[in-house]
Every structure is written in structure tokens, then in C-alpha cells.
Amino acid sequence: MGYVTVTGGQTAIEEAEKLLHHYRTGQSSHPLHPETIEKQMRLLVDRIMGEGGLYAPDHASLALKQAEGDPAEAAFLLRAYRSTLSRNFYTKTVDPGEMRLIRRISSTFKDIPGGQVLGPTYDYTHRLLNFSLREETEEDFSEFLEAVDIDSEQVEQTPSFKKVTELLKAENLLADSEMEQEQEPVDITREKPAFPLSRSARLQSLARGETGAMSALAYSAVRGHGKVHPTIGELRVGYADIEIEYPGRENESLYIGETMLTEVETVNSFTETINNQAGGLNLGYGLVFGHNELKAISMAVLEHSLATEGEAPVHDEEFVLLHIDSVDSSGFISHMKMPHYVTFQAQLNRLRKFQEEEGGKPEDESRKQ
Amino acid sequence: MSPESSKRFRVSAYNFGFLDEGSKREIRRSTLKAVAIPGYQVPFASRELPIGKGWGTGGMQLSLSLAGSRDTIKVIDQGHDDSVNAVSIRHLIQSCTQVEMTRDSQAASLIQSRHRIPEIPLRKDQILILQVPQPDPLKKVESHEKKVKQLHADKDYKGMWLHLYEDISQWGDISISADYPSTAHERYLFAPSPLPRWDVPKLNHSEALCLLGAGREKKIYAIPPHTQVTPLAFDDVPFTTENFGKASCKNCGADNVYLDEFIDDETGQKTYSCSDTGYCHQRMAERRIQ
Numbered sequence A: 001m002g003y004v005t006v007t008g009g010q011t012a013i014e015e016a017e018k019l020l021h022h023y024r025t026g027q028s029s030h031p032l033h034p035e036t037i038e039k040q041m042r043l044l045v046d047r048i049m050g051e052g053g054l055y056a057p058d059h060a061s062l063a064l065k066q067a068e069g070d071p072a073e074a075a076f077l078l079r080a081y082r083s084t085l086s087r088n089f090y091t092k093t094v095d096p097g098e099m100r101l102i103r104r105i106s107s108t109f110k111d112i113p114g115g116q117v118l119g120p121t122y123d124y125t126h127r128l129l130n131f132s133l134r135e136e137t138e139e140d141f142s143e144f145l146e147a148v149d150i151d152s153e154q155v156e157q158t159p160s161f162k163k164v165t166e167l168l169k170a171e172n173l174l175a176d177s178e179m180e181q182e183q184e185p186v187d188i189t190r191e192k193p194a195f196p197l198s199r200s201a202r203l204q205s206l207a208r209g210e211t212g213a214m215s216a217l218a219y220s221a222v223r224g225h226g227k228v229h230p231t232i233g234e235l236r237v238g239y240a241d242i243e244i245e246y247p248g249r250e251n252e253s254l255y256i257g258e259t260m261l262t263e264v265e266t267v268n269s270f271t272e273t274i275n276n277q278a279g280g281l282n283l284g285y286g287l288v289f290g291h292n293e294l295k296a297i298s299m300a301v302l303e304h305s306l307a308t309e310g311e312a313p314v315h316d317e318e319f320v321l322l323h324i325d326s327v328d329s330s331g332f333i334s335h336m337k338m339p340h341y342v343t344f345q346a347q348l349n350r351l352r353k354f355q356e357e358e359g360g361k362p363e364d365e366s367r368k369q
Numbered sequence B: 001m002s003p004e005s006s007k008r009f010r011v012s013a014y015n016f017g018f019l020d021e022g023s024k025r026e027i028r029r030s031t032l033k034a035v036a037i038p039g040y041q042v043p044f045a046s047r048e049l050p051i052g053k054g055w056g057t058g059g060m061q062l063s064l065s066l067a068g069s070r071d072t073i074k075v076i077d078q079g080h081d082d083s084v085n086a087v088s089i090r091h092l093i094q095s096c097t098q099v100e101m102t103r104d105s106q107a108a109s110l111i112q113s114r115h116r117i118p119e120i121p122l123r124k125d126q127i128l129i130l131q132v133p134q135p136d137p138l139k140k141v142e143s144h145e146k147k148v149k150q151l152h153a154d155k156d157y158k159g160m161w162l163h164l165y166e167d168i169s170q171w172g173d174i175s176i177s178a179d180y181p182s183t184a185h186e187r188y189l190f191a192p193s194p195l196p197r198w199d200v201p202k203l204n205h206s207e208a209l210c211l212l213g214a215g216r217e218k219k220i221y222a223i224p225p226h227t228q229v230t231p232l233a234f235d236d237v238p239f240t241t242e243n244f245g246k247a248s249c250k251n252c253g254a255d256n257v258y259l260d261e262f263i264d265d266e267t268g269q270k271t272y273s274c275s276d277t278g279y280c281h282q283r284m285a286e287r288r289i290q
Ligand SMILES: [Zn+2]
Pocket: B249, B250, B251, B252, B253, B254, B273, B274, B279, B280, B281, B283
């Protein structure tokens, strides 16, 4: 008999996967090695680790390879992998003031203790396509290394500097803030925090946010849809040691590795009061995995906006924090591709009923509850 | 990192049910709380899964946290066992649990579904898991979670009543077609997930436990067996379900079921078939035997 319906989901999925594999390999003769991505797509890898909430450069590189370089897909792969890992330890508090810096600038003071360290930045490069990179060879790599003679030992030993905001604090220029109090931080990956969020929950949400979404919102805040006009007190990029409590031995630490972090502290006008407190400068804080300055600055702007009352979207924590997560937003936007046959049928049914009624036709014998 | 890791998802590298045991336990705890307070949305720290948020991660987390080796699981989407998303979810559940999968709603101990409840009434030894995109019906009238939580606590649902009233004054009837706001045991207003109106009465005094999971919104709620489920309605504008007139399924002839509508490419004629394909297949098989 002629039974037909939309079946074959299994076959369709398998064939689609084959095609995807075909497109991913790009019919290229050189498979892209994850290590190449890790070493030469450094900023993308850092971005993925931040949005994926997992500091694992090799996993992030693999995710990028698997996802054909799509940042949303790659961050998603990392997050899903993260769900399978059991939580064994909590690290000790990391003090970014102790970071071994590769870059450190301040827009508030020309002279800062230790000086400004420009470090690796695109800020002052001219954005001209460099066509010679097309022909770059392994020899070019080694020749460059010999010529510039960057002593990696010396890079490793870069000293740590006192933070700029410490200067302001010492001068008594910072507003008193209740936020300064030490508190056991919540863990947003282990409990759903209730609104209004604690500051630690806000910071965690922001730290995992999507770079583009956050810079768009931060941009709106400084462009007039918000009451913030910050200056960057300090932006620092460097390596921070990660330690856990030595298992079984109290008050002893075990070094388990290092993470690269970007930290930004913005200084905001004393007229922008937090919790109606006046009388000093207010800080905005951003701290993200890897080298991602755009996101760290955006985070500091948003963190301060959320602590400030106002009518603009950036002052509404539910609006900001519930819409910057890349896995949430990309997931829900793409879910619209799924079938909605049943609900659409239900909608048609309603529409037809309303049209019939308008046309004066008698109502059919609907099932009444 | 090994080069083979890029080739295939190696199931053996993952825990039973994908999530680590601590996470599964936490989800079950939230589920127990949800069962204890019918219709109340219990917050939980939703995990990321290998499928997209909005594609059934809430339902999946319930299934994965509850699945044991003796379970038999059925997965449907739009009532359909074979639609791509159902296939994808079924494949993932199976590959990380190895439990038996079925298309027969009566053989299943767990049924994960999106947008439908099977036509054959469920039994008390079965659990229905519904995927939920938007767990809070009050989001229609108040967009902030902080305020919505207060409204639920105060049982302050006048915003929703007003919304329905305005709807009637504009359209002559309530225009909500799916995800019809209902109350659980005369207390919490809840979203039954985008079920058509047709399926909402099936929740009322159901024999089976119904769990609803919203992954992206990080909420779990439940309609335990024998819970009174009441769709919001006015005395003079009662709740009605979809009406397919005299139409019946072109395959099995069923006429008291939710139907999918098809337009014939050539003749342009409208035909119908069961939305619940498992039910339809079963009826066809029975007919052949007779
Ligand atoms: Zn049928």
C-alpha cells in the first residue's frame, strides 16, 4: 500500500555528515594540523577558550579544525566536552597583579611604575594585506628568529608590576565600594544563580561571553545608550600561575600550570555613581582567558554599566547577561531550522477557526474540555 | 593529542550517559524537587551537550540523568520517530548509554518528545520527558526573570488573565495555539511546552510522570501523575482543542488523533496523516493482520 511520509532521517544525517567531511577536507592535499592552529591562530584559539570556558589550547585547536574555523561551533565543542569532565579541584585565587606580563598599557597615566610595555599588538600596525605572506616558508620563520633574537628566557622572566589602580587606591581616589568585600564566589557552571546576580556570577557570565556580542553592547554603552565613559586605567596581558591546595596538606600549594590572561581595569568618572555612592572614581573590571583585549575591555565597560542604574539595555543585567552567551544564542537562533510542523498546524487551525467565525460560518463541533 | 581523535566520536572515551556522575546526580536532585512541587520551575545548572541549545538539551539532560541500563527509550519530534532531530537525539542517547531504543510508545519506559504526547495514554510505569524552549508562560507579559519569580511566588497571574482577555477582545477567542498556559493543581501557572492544544488535556490526571526540561533557560519542572492540569479559560470562553472536522488519516484511517496536513503536488488536494507515526504504524500493522 502507498504509505508515504517524511522518513529517512537516519540516511539523511549520515549523508550530510559525509558531505560535511568532504567540505572540511576541502579536497586539500595538506591536512591542517591542530598544532599549526594552536601556534599560528593564537588569537582565535584564545577567543575560543574564553567563550568555551575551558583553558585548553590543544582542545581549542582541535575544535577549530573540526569546526572548519567557525568560532561559535568551536566554542560549542569545547563547552560540550567540558560537560563530561568531573570537577576535582578549585584553584586558589589567582592574583593578576603577579602576572608575568607580555603587554601592559595605561591610558590614564603616561608614567606608570615599570613603564608601559607595548608587547605584541596590532594597534599600531597598518592594516595592509601583506602579500608576501602567501609565499612564506619555513626558512623565513627560522631566519626571522635568528635575526630578531628574542630571548625566550628573558620573556619568561619579565617582572611583575604593581597595578595602576593600586596607585589610585593609595591616593584615596577610589570610591568606597561594598563590592570590594571578599566573598566565596558562586560557580555559575554548578548552580543557576538567581537574579539579581552576585558580582562573582556577573563576572563569570561576562568572562564566558561572546566577544562580538559583548563589544556590540559595550559600544552601545559608550556611544550614548548608557551612562559610562571609561578610561583604561590598565590593560595587562600575561601569564598567571595556577595553583591548587596540596591534596592532604593544608596551607600548601601545588603548581599545576599557567594560563594566559587579559585583564582590564577601567576608571570611570566620579559622577557615575554606583549604588548612589559618590566621592571617588569607580572601576570596571574585565578578566578573560588568553589574549583578547577587545573582550576584556568590553567586559570592564559592561561590568561597570551593570553596577550603574539607568534605562539603557546595558544597565539591565538580565538583558546583557542572558544574551551574550554564544552557545545559548547560536543554539536558539539555529533551532529555528528544526521542524515546527505541529505548532504551525495548530496555528493554522486557530487562524482558520477565526476566519470561519469572521465569515459568519457556524462553529464546528470542536472538542470541548 | 592523537590524529585519530579527529576521525570519529569515540564513545568509550565518555561516561555512561555522557555527563559526569556528579552532574547527573545534581540533575536528578532538581528533578525530585520538581516532582515535589508540581509546575514549579526548579533552577538547575544546565550543562552543555553535544547538541545545540534550543534543540532539546533540557530534555536530553533529563533523559541522560535518568537512563539506566534496563530502560527502553523512545525519542520523537513532532510525533515522528524518524525526523532528523529525533534520529540525532536517539543516536546520541544510544551511543553513550547503549540502552535499548524503541518506536513503540507502549514498550518505552522513557519517552523524550518535542511538541507532542503520544496518542495512546501513558501508563504509571512510564516517564514522559518534554523538551521546553521557554519554560515560563509569564514571559509573555513580563520579560524579567527577577519579577516573574515574584509573580509566581505571589500567585499573581492577573497579567496573564488580562493578556487572555485582551486577546479575546481583539480576536473573539484566545489566539494561543500551542504552549497553552495552564495551572498545575490550582497553584503554579506553567508552560506545557509547545504542545498543540490537543495534547494539553492528556496531562490532566495522567498516569505517567511528565518531566519538562529547558536547557538554555536552566529550568526543570514536572507534572507528577494524577496532577490536575487546567488550561486557563473563562466561563464564557472555554478552552477548546484543534478540530480537524471530518478528516482522517489516509494511512490508518484514524480520525480522533492529531493530524499532519499534506498538499498533493499534482492534484493540489489536501490529505492528512497521523502526527504520531508510531501509533499510525501500529494501526496499520493491526489492519494487515486482520
Ligand atoms: Zn494514521
